[in-house]
Amino acid sequence: MTDLAAFPRRAWLRAYGAAVHDLPDRALGYEEPLGLRELREELCVYLARARGVRCDPEQIVICGGLLAGLAIVRRALADTGVRCLHRARVSHRALGELSRGTVSGPATGWLDVDGAGLVVDALPRRSRQAVLVEPAGSYPLGARLSAARLTTLTEWARRQDAVLVESDLNAELDHDGVGLPALQGSLPERTVLIGSTSRALAPGLRVGWIVAPPGLVGALTAARRATEPGQPVLEQLALARFLAAGDLDRHLRRLRSTYRTRARTFANLLEDAVEGGRLDVPACGFHLVMGLPPGAADESSVVAAAAAAGHRVRLVGLAGHVLHGPPLPPALVLGYGALPEAAMARAVQALTGAMAARGRRPDDEPAGSAATPPRG
Template identity: 35%
Template sequence: MGRSGTNSGLAEDLLIELNRDGGVPLHRQIEASIRASIRAGRLRTGASLPPTRALAAGLGVSRGVVVEAYQQLVAEGYLASRSGGYTQVAASMPPVAADAGSTASTVRPAARRAGFRIDFGYGRTDVSQFPRAAWLRSIRTVLATTPNDRFAYLDGRGVPELREALCDYHNRVRGTSSVPDNVVICNGYAQAISLLIQVLALHGARRIALEDPSSDDDARVLAAAAGLDVVGIPVGPDGVQVDALHRADADAVVLTPSHQWPTGGVLSATARAEVIRWAKHRGAIVVEDDYDAEYRYDRSPVGAMQGLAPDHIVYCGTASKTLAPGLRLGWMVVPPQLVADVAAAKVLADRGSPVIEQLTFADFLTRGEFDRHLRRMRPVYRRRRNALLGALRTHLPDLEPAGIAAGQHVVAWLPPDLEEAAVVTAAARHGLGIKGVGPYRIAGTGPGGLIFGYAPLGETAIAEGVALLATAIREVRGS
């Protein structure tokens, strides 16, 4: 085919169309195409462009035409020439609005997506602190030393190395009673609870109990889809109210006993023993979500319940709060009578979690890097927790903080004159993201409170956020 008419070749990386019969110089057409891609966000800052020779060959033009186009875009600030002859995108433009007649916004895309100046949204750890160098060493070790057969399909429980490393860690640090054969690796807690609900329904469960309030929206939706009834068990200052559990007629209960979410209460030794008696009497299962027990500041470690009754408790752990949620690494220590069915459900779901990530985490644990990372992060989060409490004392002394001794969030109960939803709405108007306790209640009643997730925020941002909240609350009270 000849070169006349329109050339729609991709030139390896760029979508550039040249119309040789249109009367517009070819270098101008190349300029316009690259400029439009940068302005539309298709070419991001730092993206490398093809070398001039390669692009010229792909477009069927002389190299001088491409050089002239690049030079013009460098002069305009869209491109930059780097050492070694590389040309990269130097400018970042916000995407053009969908309405072609409107003027493009000058707000940075990231700021527009976030929507808040400061966000106290819960559930986010500080991923900027991820131990990249140590993790990379473990990846290199895995790739250099892992036998070939580990990269084939494995059984649904996961690689033996990680199951053994997790047992060693949790038996030492959390007081569990776990053996590798009873560990199932999964993609975070969300998949763990999904698999467990499937298996519980298979074993004849009819009703599942959840703490009220509780963050376990996954369990609510999945249980309903599996045909199970869901009942809320009220939570007091020290965790779930066990007397209500006895009245619930449930076949399983999901608990956060070491740091109740969101109230922060710790289930007492007496209450734990009563929950275990309840489970043994009914032949029920307790799901222990141990989501952030590693982060504690003003109290002694609280051991896991699983070590007290391994035949009745499923212990769930995750790397989402300790390392990064994007790893999608979670695990369960499952009672012996359920292991085969949970592993089979895992195989049916996705044929098993990624092997390299599992082996990398196993090496990371075994070399003590996980312990070192936690020792480094505890004082960081403690300082941020202290900054939050100090700002609340200064700006909002009538709010009552709770659950402050551990974790990555604090609940602050509102005084009776403040309506939770009104405060959350007013805070949003001032550029502050914060959630109330109300949406996490199953029964829908209880005192108003705000959930402060402080883990990813610096101390200055925390203080500024509380000051914004104080302004919003004065506005609510004034109205």
């Protein structure tokens, strides 16, 4: 969870008030098929400046966030003849249902992830394929797509006439503010970019966007009508004013600085308290992955022990993000977005208490694989 306490209430109130004051009566009727044009125009300017995206307002479809956007894209891909959407087998668990046939779309192909990002060498040489990729950092393992893999992926897409579906989940939250530009900027004719305000501002806003090649916009619009009839107009106009005033840029600068400091502090506390635990700290976002030390019990036991202790610390095991294929070495996904620095020591104490309560195997024999980096 992002830091909800950091939500820029005053700036948003100004933008929302201006939206209510200036909104023409006709805009309170049924929404435009692609979403409010003023927001789409402002997104073109912002995404070009901040992410290197190349598009015009007619290529943007407003949606309810990342999950809603991906559901719309999956349906549109199926409607245009795409047979398989390949994606990382270790990914955000909330996206799992979108890969299990509960949402209309193409079949799912599974790819591994390692220290250089999505493993794309195994992509099939067949037509009517698509790939879901997170170049800025594959969640939760955090690896950026290497330059060599990016080249391989774009060459494959051109050769196979394939579609690349780019998730911009954490790209704006690069701790140094110099993250990779969007893949869409280098291959706009074959890339569908999905973005959202959920991590930069708050998931409760329910505003996201899809940037697509012109040839896919019609299918996306039809899929949006079928799955998500529309988005609240006032929130769209408020976001447009928020962008135009530069308030998102200012908010993101503060947030990056906050997360950079919290990541360093949290990692240092964990390294001091958990002997033998392996830490992976992604360069963007607001979480880290801690491999359980040798001799630790399986991660589900540690998660259960923390829940049973009644602490206000909710642990999430890495296994919940393994959507397909063999398990990974036991590890925990630890978020610090909503964790103030003053509370970090107590959180680490609760974690080590849970590990002490249920964190040893009955025979106390080391589990050698637990110390290996949690890559999938």
